[in-house]
Amino acid sequence: MKIGNVEVKPSIISIAVFVIFTVFLLAASVNSPDVRSQLIWLIPCLFMLLVIPIALNYMSRSQYADIAPQYEEEAKTVRVKLINENMIGKPVRIEGVVERVHFQILNRPQYLVADRSGAISVKMFTSPDEDVKVNDVVEVLGQVIRRYIVVGDPVINCVSIRKIKKSGN
Amino acid sequence: MSDKNSPCILQKPDTFLHPLELAVPVLSLGGVLLAMLFSGPESPIDVRYFAAGCIISSFILAYLAWIRPRKDIVALTTPIYSFLFFVAPSDFAVNFVLELLYAVSLTILLIRLKMRFGAATEYGLSREKTLEEPLKTYCETISRQANDISPGSGHYAAVAFARFAQGDYRLAADVADAALAEMGNNSPSPVLATAFSIIREQGLLLEESAESPAEFIEFSSQDSDVLARSLPPANKRNDCYEVSLDNALLFLYAAAWTASLKDRPLLLTGQGFAQKLFAS
Incomplete structure (x- = not known):
């Protein structure tokens, strides 16, 4: 779904929650006259289950789209090995192969991206523009942060991840 | 040490x-x-x-x-x-x-x-208070084999390493350039001069996000006694390029640790990065 220039991608979980509650509501309204009398506010509430995640996704994706050019300009291309705790807050660009993908279903994907020098976690707090899979060669643009905000090893808070080569399989 | x-x-x-x-x-x-x-x-x-x-x-x-x-x-x-x-x-x-x-x-x-x-x-205690292995042994080795490095050069080495660790590649290259200018042609440690030259060259390339060049400054096989990582075969150019930088940074770290005591707190903040270079 596209709103303005922003491609909105609600998570599968959000859609599943909406579908489940729709089924519940349908079943309850068929069986109970009391529920039918409440449909005037139950149906808007049901749609809010879908509208709120879409709105949040739209806001986060439009914000990421706004800051991506700034990162594109400022980020330096580095090897993974050069990223360390002294670079917290620095914009970086890395190129590597996606070795693992987690939490895509929640629209909070976390990738393990490796190049010849090492591997690093890349966390994204919204859905990516492209569907990135294991073995894809990608370019990651983001900021070096600590894994748990104030502690933990350096990871990349991803602003943009795009495939620069298709997976070999 | x-x-x-x-x-x-x-x-x-x-x-x-x-x-x-x-x-x-x-x-x-x-x-x-x-x-x-x-x-x-x-x-x-x-x-x-x-x-x-x-x-x-x-x-x-x-x-x-x-x-x-x-x-x-x-x-x-x-x-x-x-x-x-x-x-x-x-x-x-x-x-x-x-x-x-x-x-x-x-x-x-x-x-x-x-x-x-x-x-x-x-x-x-964090790595900001104590030097850990294998970096500690390497610093001890450098203190024995390259004990003629001046405190001034040691300070330049510390600042160049710290700037590089922070991702300020142009500043690291500038510091390396200043160190080379001060040392001139009479450097007591040719390995230190080579390390600064590598930092200057690769720092500028990283600043420009440039690809690794076909020809670049690297250590010679005679320097291998004081290098932290063994030199790869000459035909593996990408490995040579990356290992040159690792060795240059680690040599600067050890030289600074040996020659510039006042910079040790600064060096300890970058120990995690140095250990990472060792481990790679």
Whole structure:
């Protein structure tokens, strides 16, 4: 779904929650006259289950789209090995192969991206523009942060991840 | 590197951490054992008191997780679970079965922590207070083999390393350039001059996000005695390029550690990066 220039991608979980509650509501309204009398506010509430995640996704994706050019300009291309705790807050660009993908279903994907020098976690707090899979060669643009905000090893808070080569399989 | 100049405070980390690691299963399973012994209906002691072993073990496990460079969120939260299971009022009874399951879980988490989350820092001190192996041995080697580096060059080396670690590649290149200008052609340590030249060249290339060039400055095979990482075969140009930078940075670190005592606090803040270069 596209709103303005922003491609909105609600998570599968959000859609599943909406579908489940729709089924519940349908079943309850068929069986109970009391529920039918409440449909005037139950149906808007049901749609809010879908509208709120879409709105949040739209806001986060439009914000990421706004800051991506700034990162594109400022980020330096580095090897993974050069990223360390002294670079917290620095914009970086890395190129590597996606070795693992987690939490895509929640629209909070976390990738393990490796190049010849090492591997690093890349966390994204919204859905990516492209569907990135294991073995894809990608370019990651983001900021070096600590894994748990104030502690933990350096990871990349991803602003943009795009495939620069298709997976070999 | 003389020990009296080293800020390393502690010499035997294991004397403190190993007993703590042992305390996790001993206290928790010991509490379970006592709970089993006193679980009869006529026992004068409530078995719930022995859950204290599990609670204390949880806090020890959380401490052991906290002092590791990589944090294990599961081990860190065990004190909360111990409170929920054994202290907070709940519908389920605290008996030795619950304590046994909890104690076994803590032991498994301890094994997982040791296997997957690396070694603990000494006495919980961070890398900002003490130099760790293998960097410590390398710095000692450089202090023996390249002891003619001046404090001024050592300071330049420290600043160039720190700037590079921070991702300020142009500044690192500028510092390397200034160091080379000051040393001139009469550098007492040609390896140091080569290291600065590599930092200047690769710093500028990184600043421009440029590809590695076909021709670049690298150490010669005669320098290999004082280099941290062995030189790759000459036909592997990408490896040569990357290892040149690693060796240059590590040599600058060791030279600065040896020659510029006042920069040691600065160098310790970059130790994590230096250790990473060693490990790669």
